[in-house]
Amino acid sequence: MPLILITNDDGYQAAGIQALTRAVASLGEVYVVAPDGPRSGAACAITATVPVTYREIHAHPDYPAGVHLFACSGTPVDCVKLAWDNILPRTPDLLLSGINHGDNASISVHYSGTMGAVFEGCMKDIPSIGLSLYLQRGQRYEDHPVCTAALDAITKLCQRVIAEGLPQDVCLNINFPVANSFRGWQVCRQARGRWTAEWATATNPHGLNAYWLTGKFTDLEPEATDTDFSALRAGYASIVPTTIDMTAHRFFEELSSLVISH
Amino acid sequence: MPLILITNDDGYQAAGIQALTRAVASLGEVYVVAPDGPRSGAACAITATVPVTYREIHAHPDYPAGVHLFACSGTPVDCVKLAWDNILPRTPDLLLSGINHGDNASISVHYSGTMGAVFEGCMKDIPSIGLSLYLQRGQRYEDHPVCTAALDAITKLCQRVIAEGLPQDVCLNINFPVANSFRGWQVCRQARGRWTAEWATATNPHGLNAYWLTGKFTDLEPEATDTDFSALRAGYASIVPTTIDMTAHRFFEELSSLVISH
Numbered sequence: 001m002p003l004i005l006i007t008n009d010d011g012y013q014a015a016g017i018q019a020l021t022r023a024v025a026s027l028g029e030v031y032v033v034a035p036d037g038p039r040s041g042a043a044c045a046i047t048a049t050v051p052v053t054y055r056e057i058h059a060h061p062d063y064p065a066g067v068h069l070f071a072c073s074g075t076p077v078d079c080v081k082l083a084w085d086n087i088l089p090r091t092p093d094l095l096l097s098g099i100n101h102g103d104n105a106s107i108s109v110h111y112s113g114t115m116g117a118v119f120e121g122c123m124k125d126i127p128s129i130g131l132s133l134y135l136q137r138g139q140r141y142e143d144h145p146v147c148t149a150a151l152d153a154i155t156k157l158c159q160r161v162i163a164e165g166l167p168q169d170v171c172l173n174i175n176f177p178v179a180n181s182f183r184g185w186q187v188c189r190q191a192r193g194r195w196t197a198e199w200a201t202a203t204n205p206h207g208l209n210a211y212w213l214t215g216k217f218t219d220l221e222p223e224a225t226d227t228d229f230s231a232l233r234a235g236y237a238s239i240v241p242t243t244i245d246m247t248a249h250r251f252f253e254e255l256s257s258l259v260i261s262h
Numbered sequence: 263m264p265l266i267l268i269t270n271d272d273g274y275q276a277a278g279i280q281a282l283t284r285a286v287a288s289l290g291e292v293y294v295v296a297p298d299g300p301r302s303g304a305a306c307a308i309t310a311t312v313p314v315t316y317r318e319i320h321a322h323p324d325y326p327a328g329v330h331l332f333a334c335s336g337t338p339v340d341c342v343k344l345a346w347d348n349i350l351p352r353t354p355d356l357l358l359s360g361i362n363h364g365d366n367a368s369i370s371v372h373y374s375g376t377m378g379a380v381f382e383g384c385m386k387d388i389p390s391i392g393l394s395l396y397l398q399r400g401q402r403y404e405d406h407p408v409c410t411a412a413l414d415a416i417t418k419l420c421q422r423v424i425a426e427g428l429p430q431d432v433c434l435n436i437n438f439p440v441a442n443s444f445r446g447w448q449v450c451r452q453a454r455g456r457w458t459a460e461w462a463t464a465t466n467p468h469g470l471n472a473y474w475l476t477g478k479f480t481d482l483e484p485e486a487t488d489t490d491f492s493a494l495r496a497g498y499a500s501i502v503p504t505t506i507d508m509t510a511h512r513f514f515e516e517l518s519s520l521v522i523s524h
Binding site: 038040041042043044045046047048049051052053054055077078081082085086107109110111116119123124157160161164167169170172173185187189190192194195196197198199202204208209210211212213239240241242243244245246247248249251252254255256258259 | 300302303304305306307308309310311313314315316317339340343344346347348369371372373378381385386419422423426429431432434435447449451452454456457458459460461464466470471472473474475501502503504505506507508509510511513514516517518520521
């Protein structure tokens, strides 16, 4: 029976991970090892300075019977590392992370704890998929959940990935639009984007320079038709094949000339 | 006059960032905006749930006169975002992060707060370079600092990057071996690697499942001659051209067939 590891960065109480777990519970033996609370923006962070703890939660009403559920004090990456080393009976056949409450398209892939867990799985040669829902500011997952048809498409995709695997060092970054039906997948590339106006002054009684992170995202390729954001705008679920090899292979020659003087 | 932003993930009190600042202080106007303490393993994490604060530090004895020094409560990425939005007079001509006390070669690029700051700079179209020292376990930067000749090489490289820039979406991940002389640069790719045995049981009085993150790194390509680790083993400083576009462009066709049934 296939072994499936599920995690996220919103914590095990989030609606998204519960919907995802229900969607794939029939495909194999499922372990959920997820943070004990929100870890948005955790990226690939690891907990280096304090110990990490975890505990098993039995018979949680929002999870299917038979699912092994663990809550962890660490980051999403810690969850994957702990599961792999200490909790799972063997290397899983599939790692899923999400469904995130908010998109991880374009450069948000770098900040995403959802995708951090996916990269960790990919580093361990586990076929790994991140799933996120593109909400507008102010929208809540609870009011705009991933629809049943999209959840069915996730189930089918997971079956194929369990059967066929993914290429070495490649994982999937999937984002869904808010929609009542599933229009289909679009394989695409990461859009170029930029966050600006990222800080709001925090009023505080101590006279500190204190700021809340916020910001406005700009798609720098609004005319493109092959990016994750163009797919989402057209109502499709975007799939970006994503690699943990960050080498810019195309720029070897150019950069060799930069240091040739030595 | 060129504007240079310097940060790190070990905090502004670390020997590595102070050595780096001294090495490039003559090249332009220098702002150091660094964490107020260690943030190892912070990756691209951002501070989403509490405000971030910063303060200016005047006339610090370990920094050259004229350097603008700021200590920040956030992550390395927060430091770059705060500097860009709130502290710097304009977009800098160069971002440096490091010199990290410990390497960021191979897959450690994903966990690295040093490189997180570099990716953030790259997202903002700032020519950005991460610098790290490959220490063996138990070695301290203070006992094995980057040698004077290597610091001179850094100064020269920074001059060239200020003058010529870097390709769009490309930054540099540089690692130095511990050495008394500078043998030269080697432009190379990110080695495949793996961390295993990553948790040590934490003795504790509360009966929790508590674990310290540790681990053993294995270079999965020990025979390669074109990776960052092969360069370091041969005594060279490794330069990996690194891209923030994580799309696995080579796998589009393969992945299109995965979802074609839809």
